[in-house]
Amino acid sequence: MVARSPAPTVLEGRHVRLEPLDPAAHAAALFAAGGGDEDVWRWLPVEPPRSEDAIRALAAGVVASSEAAGGLAFAVLDRAGGQAVGWTTYLDVSTADERLEIGWTWYGRAYWRTAVNTEAKLLLMGHAFDDLGYGRICWKTDLLNTRSQQAIARLGAVREGVWRRHRLRSDGMTWRDTVFFSLLADEWPDARQRLRARLAA
Numbered sequence: 001m002v003a004r005s006p007a008p009t010v011l012e013g014r015h016v017r018l019e020p021l022d023p024a025a026h027a028a029a030l031f032a033a034g035g036g037d038e039d040v041w042r043w044l045p046v047e048p049p050r051s052e053d054a055i056r057a058l059a060a061g062v063v064a065s066s067e068a069a070g071g072l073a074f075a076v077l078d079r080a081g082g083q084a085v086g087w088t089t090y091l092d093v094s095t096a097d098e099r100l101e102i103g104w105t106w107y108g109r110a111y112w113r114t115a116v117n118t119e120a121k122l123l124l125m126g127h128a129f130d131d132l133g134y135g136r137i138c139w140k141t142d143l144l145n146t147r148s149q150q151a152i153a154r155l156g157a158v159r160e161g162v163w164r165r166h167r168l169r170s171d172g173m174t175w176r177d178t179v180f181f182s183l184l185a186d187e188w189p190d191a192r193q194r195l196r197a198r199l200a201a
Contacts, residue, residue: 033108156191
């Protein structure tokens with residue numbers, strides 16, 4: 001069975017709501033959540049956006065690049081406050097190979113080490129594996145970004161290895177070694193159970 005392409009949809013949990021990223025509608029809340037925060041943007045391939053216009057333009061680029069790669073960009077909304085607090089995407093999609101990547105993710109600093117990332121990833125993985133028929137989900141991150149590596153590992157993903165000198169960082173001077181992780185469809189039921197238990201704790 002060939003997997004289905006991601007289409008605009010809304011994914012709802014107890015803590016977060018994921019909806020298609022809309023640069024015009026979400027820019028103000030996104031800027032308030034993390035615009036200009038050096039720590040939030042440290043490992044992303046762009047300079048921190050310093051205005052609502054800058055984050056709106058950046059969001060438009062993320063939407064376009066995700067769609068060009070067969071994917072979809074989501075705004076992540078905190079259900080308690082109803083505001084967008086970050087974004088995440090499906091990208092590098094191959095329906096024939098039943099694989100996609102979850103990436104280009106950030107959240108405002110106030111939402112680090114909360115249920116936001118765990119539930120957002122639970123929703124994204126459930127949709128990809130259970131609804132769309134994918135067999136492999138991939139994540140990748142900078143070798144120096146230990147916080148991201150720990151967060152990905154907590155999802156149940158397997159660390160596959162490192163691509164050395166993979167990409168030029170946003171500083172235009174240093175080269176990133178990239179760590180790859182993945183989760184396969186037959187590993188998903190156990191991972192889902194663990195993540196649900198963590199959210200219920």
